[in-house]
Amino acid sequence: MHDIRTIRDDPQGFDSNLARRGLAPAADTILAIDDRRKAAIASLQVLQEKRNALSKEVGQAKSAKDEARAQTLMTEVSALKDAMQEADEAQKAAITELDDVLAAIPNLPLAEVPEGPDESANVEYHRVGEPRQYDFTPRQHFDLGEQLRLMDFETAARLSGSRFVVLKGHLARLERALGQFMLDTHTQHHGYTEVNPPLLVNDAPMFGTAQLPKFFDDQFAVSDNKWLIPTAEVPLTNLVREMVLPEGELPLRFTALTPCFRREAGAAGRDTRGMLRQHQFSKVELVSITTPEASRDEHERMLHCAEAVLKALDLHYRVVTLCTGDMGFASQKTYDIEVWVPGQEAYREISSCSVCGDFQARRMNARYRPDDEKAHGKGPRFVHTLNGSGTAVGRALIAVMETWQNADGSITVPPVLRPYMGGVERVAAAD
Structure with a gap:
């Protein structure tokens, strides 16, 4: 606002x-x-x-x-x-x-955000690693998963319709391992507080983070005026709604692993095969609440926290700064992390890290009281909010499957995930 x-x-x-x-x-x-x-x-x-x-x-x-x-x-x-x-x-x-x-008016871009009409004007910030080389033709994740008999889109369609998947066995466990590893990384090494938030929220939190009214058609509404969360950004950011915080409590950093639900109303015909664009998916969310003076540095910090996950998984990726025509409604500036998926021979978004300034805070009436009121004037000021994926678990599973695939169709488990897999080193075909 x-x-x-x-x-x-x-x-x-x-x-x-x-x-x-x-x-x-x-x-x-x-x-x-x-x-x-x-x-x-x-x-x-x-x-x-x-x-x-x-x-x-x-x-x-x-x-x-x-x-x-x-x-x-x-x-x-x-x-x-x-x-x-x-x-x-x-x-x-x-x-x-x-x-x-x-x-209905989106946030205004920061001065350094590149100008352009769409993703073609995004600017590469940096890249890490190189694409892995194979002595065979890499397959896409859905081919791998179906060959392993551990990824079932047909059954999911009978249960729920299109854009759902059933994962089984060690592939289901690998997805769970990814989420747990990300949570442990952010809570044990990056200073985020783990939160287990509601998956259903009312209108006010959805308005606060700007999912409503602009993106009404992208949301799943349920009875009793409740909404399934499209991302844990909604409940995590709204933890401070209608509050006045002491400056000494800032920054607040929250993380959560939750299912997310999106209608994908604007994505008809895009990524219809596989897990890239689902109605239900898991994601580890990062949210920061901070002062205006600290929000730029917090944005860089959040990006590094998300990158640490991909580095630990030994995945090749690049970071791009989104242009004015491609960034989200509530964002002042956004970095997208795009992971390399060998089966597609393409970079695909796995995380967006955005600084929103006081745009969401005004919609939530979330403020803080400065320690030095002489410098900032009397009375509370609006906080600055930031959010990012740390990262999208389903897309991380895609990247791990395609990057760590073997010629026989099995998938090597990245070493950092093996403790979460009970020592399993390779995902092979179901018996």
Whole structure:
């Protein structure tokens, strides 16, 4: 959510940043709505003052036993009440309209974010390792999994429809091992606090992290006005909603391994084979709550934490900075980590790490009280929020399967995962 005062102070700057996102100017429209809101408030105040004055005169007239004047004044007071109700309704309508318009406008990109219309304008930040070489033609994960008889899309389709999978045996255990390894890495080495959050949330948390109202069609709604979480970013970030935190408690760093649920409404026809784009998948989420001054450094730190997982798994990957036309709705700046999948001979996204500034904090009313109020002014300030994947477990499974595959179709278990696999070193065909 944007601060109306910032838009009023620099409407041209606001529109210029929207243009970098490929959006039309909006400042004039927003300020016109805000002017109506302010006019309604001013009108209501004038009417209230006039009503108070007339009410006082009514009392005086009654004290003087001037019933005729008292009745005339009471008629005027009654008329003012009707006018006040109209002004109050106009004020509420303007506030609702302003909130709706602001809620539909994405966050503004930081100055260093590359400009461009789509992913073709993303800029490589760095890459780690080299693609592994094979003396055979690498297969894609779904071919490997089906040959091993441990990955079953046909049964999943009978159970739930398309974009679901059934994993079995050591392949199911390998996915579980990946999630546990990621959680242990982030909690034991990176200072994140593990959280087991609800998988169902109400409207307010979904609005707070900007899944609603913009991405309504991408979500799974259930009864009782609840939503299945599309990512643990939603409950983790909203842990601080409507709170005022002492600065000394920041940064807060949370992590969770949860199922995630997405309708993929905008991805019809994309990645229909395999596990790359599922309605249900597991992900380890990273969320940070920090001060404005620390959020840039926290963004780099979060990226390094996510990269550490891929380095430990000995996977080749690159990091790209998303351009203005490709970054998410709530993001100021996003790094995507793209892992190399040999079966496709392509890089595929496995993590996005985003800094959101105070955009989500305003929607959640999440603030902190500075230790030095002389430097920052009196009263609480909005926190800055960050989120990232540390990483997507299903996509990590794809990358491990395709990178660590053998000529006979078996999969070598990366050494770092073997303690989580009970010492199993190789995933072979089911008996």
